[in-house]
Amino acid sequence: MTQNTPLSPLSPRLPRPPHHLQDVTHRVLSAAQLRARGVSAAQTSAQCLPGGPWQHLLPGVYLLHPGPPSGQERLHGALLYAGRPPVSSRRTVPAPADAGFGEAMVTGRAALALHGFATVPDLGALHRVDVLVPRTRRLRSTRFVEVVRATAALPVPVRLAGVPVAPVERALADAVAGLGDAEDVSRLLTEAVRAGRSEPAAVVRELSAAKLLGRPAVAGAVEALLAAGRAVAEERLYAMVREHGLPEPLWNVELRLPGGPELGGVDAYWPDLAVAVELDTRAPRSGAPEEGRRGGNRGAGRAEDPQWSAYAARRDRLERLGVTVVHLTPRKLREAMDQQATVVRTALMAADDREPAAYLVVLPR
Template identity: 90%
Template sequence: MTQNTPLSPASSLSPLFTRPPHHLQAVAHRVLSAAQLRARGVSAAQTSAHCLPGGPWQHLLPGVHLLHPGPPSGHERLHGALLYAGRPPVSARRTPPQQPDDGFGEAMVTGLAALALYGFASVPDLEELHRIDVLVPRTRRLRSTRFVEVVRTAALPAPVRRAGVPAAPVERALADAVAGLGEAEDVTRLLTEAVRAGHCEPGAVVRELSAAKLLGRPAVAGAVDALLAEGRAVAEERLYAMVREHGLPEPLWNVELRLPGGPELGGVDAYWPDLAVAVELDTRAPRFGPPSQGRRGGNRGPDRSEDPQWSAYAAKRERLERLGVTVVHLTPGKLREAMDQQATVVRTALMAADDREPAAYLIVLPR
């Protein structure tokens, strides 16, 4: 059977697959909504007859059918959850390009099931998950049922295709997963892996947790501290790698700067004293401010004017630059996504040192 071939009553009286292969294209043929079956020429009466006890098909979820009699696989349950939560295909509706009319509508998988699709080692395999969270618009009238947990949101994030199905972005999936966890150890394990494995940056995760009003939970507060520490360590490793791999001169690492006999000027992550160039990593993860896109509809990052951490960064940078020190501001995301470009920025600052006025003499102390 192909997706475009109608199911005849005769051909559908026996299981289509005795041992269904775990191939996503095949899954799409084994799990179909009532609307999809009608579009393939199978009437509601025929569907009901095939789903009788001992029949070749079965009801997986309301309006969703499994076209074999055996237990559903993890991918079949995932596919069925999305069909249940999505809007069924409408023949009169035209499907926009790059948005396949797969019956999922606006629904997307989130929570632990989405993290399993992203390859999180600390998350059970889809076959072992007892619940699949699906994210839908708040206006949908839809109830959680069986293994499907419906999660509503005022504004949907842009989905990411994973294993052929739409998944919420990692940050949103993490927040929805954390909402269902009660043990601090489980939350810490998830958040730490997200940063250590390079799935996302701490700031984006904390903003999602803040938007979901989860930061006040005891199990989350300690996990966020571990998340920030892990994010800092990962960013520093990337900075060390950038210096080594791009042949930059070795700086003094993690030092405090101060004027002779004067006040402390603050710490920097790397400093070239002969060239008066400093690098500072922005590893902030503010616990307040506008949420990221997808939960309340905002499309901006944190408001720097409302962030005291950013104000402190800016004040320190201004003081150092008044003293002739060039401060290069790097973020973990830039180091992860465009290390070559960031190395060029630092190299340019180092090469331009001879063209600047000599900097004030500063005392350098280990941080």
Template identity: 65%
Template sequence: MTQNTPLAPRHLRLPSPVERVLTAEQLKVHGVSTARAAEQCRTGGPWQQPLPGVYVLHPGPPTGEERLRSALLYAGRRRGAAEAGYGEGMVTGLAALALHGLSDVPPLISLDRIDVLVPRTRRLRSARYAHVVRTAELPRPMRLSGLPAAPVARALADAVDGLADSGTVRRLLTEAVRGGHCEPAAVVRELSRAKLLGRPPVVDAVESLLGEGRALAERRLYEMVRTCGLPEPLWNVDLRLPGGPHLGGVDAYWPDEAVAVELDARAPRHSVLGDGRRQADHDTEWSGYAAKREHLERLGVTVVHLTPGRLRDALEQQATVVRTALMAAGDREPAAYVVILPR
């Protein structure tokens, strides 16, 4: 082969689609110099260079997956490194949500940019469609189609940071929760970490999200009772002392055993500081919430506290907790008489 003979991709013997996207360092391992790679990327040549130091070994437009791999390889490159890879980088934002399978996200091939999370200490600029997002706290990545991707809650926060349309934000948050990809509390925590809760497109979306999370948690609670052989409770009732004060509402109540279940689906609302309320207001609300539980327990009512995450990940285990409370009722002192009203 003479010096002027083009190096066709087939001479590299790279059958894997993954290896159709390589860095300059990886090409050198195959015996291809930077100068030869640049020659292959000339106008009309068999290769292309979509990002600095990253090559796609075919002439047509890169696929959505190839764009992802090229962005990750670009973010993972380090000057002077002998080996090339993704490093600590991971896809986030809309690209990660597409990998997670959310349907309200545009196809990978049509995304104008691909967000890649890297450590804050990396000195790397965004280039073309590869958008570098620096962070002091890298989440643990998930492997999707062999690619590192941020968890859904983190990817949502990074996506929302670049969105101005409240309808789009609401649809993304709702689909993530309704599809079981993550819990509302996790989303609210990530939005709070990113200081996004006060943005107008986010405020209404979070309210809708919490309502969606509440409904989903209630459905899981119904499923737990009916599939795990628990006796049917009274659903969504208020408790009062006869002629006395309101004791509070509970999600399920077994009057013969004086056992109540309360969902913690409302907890994320207390962490939302974007509506202008001071932290002291939230502390007061939490104090009232705890006082209600303590009052019920002083009256002999056992309050079982369940979270949406536990119902999702350990349904049978949570059913055992409730069953144990019901069985222990006979060993306790009789509870005070309470009036039960529909909520």
């Protein structure tokens, strides 16, 4: 029978049944891909008749076996549906043989499942696949596909399981947008930080851009997120000192002048060398520049941040008293711990070349 004959690029024959089709890219095809392989619209329709070997999965997307679609097949079909060219371009430009996902990418809970989140069901258990597309696309949500339009430029996707996936922060924001339970939101956000998949500042910034911070379910979860982020950053700081053989400091202490005002707290302090380390775990403000973002004046952005101004003033006071303050961010500790250990070691080694620091009282924080 024709449906048992393999498809060849040079022959309009039909693909084999599912037990011969191990790759999902051969089990789920768009109408354009079928046409490029020589399968006419009439042949496709005939295969999708009741009791036939194929089925119509989504508009313009076909499943080449009669059984229920797997999670991977639904995911692939959703991207083919959302990534097809607009009707206007399909009328003027023939679809290439490898027409596929276009600019579409998986986001929301399906993306988090691909990123490996334990608090999200696997793909087969999800009833919906969220797909992020450019804001100008005219495309409707349908069946199990929820179309999410970007409000600004699309993020750069990562490739997971062979498909384009939104970065963790964007996927979290799109997942949280559909949740109303504070515990569910908190579980997702804290896992992102505790599992080392993102930093609190980046998550909060994305939630702010999506205008989600005002939701009661999100506001409380963000407090838990920031607390978890600080705990993780402190653990990394402890690990850096231990694994790189740095001298053991005094941890989490307050500094003050004898009989004078408090100078503020630091995360680590070497009193004999007058070197302090402070972790920057501030919650980002809406519109604040992201660390490492191209363009813009970082100094100008920070000057408008009250938290940054207070930190800078405290750092200036300590350095006027002869204390070297090393500023570390959770992101730097996660991505370049060796480099940060070298920065701290250099500051400790340079202590002998500096003027003696003022005597400071050290108290537990």
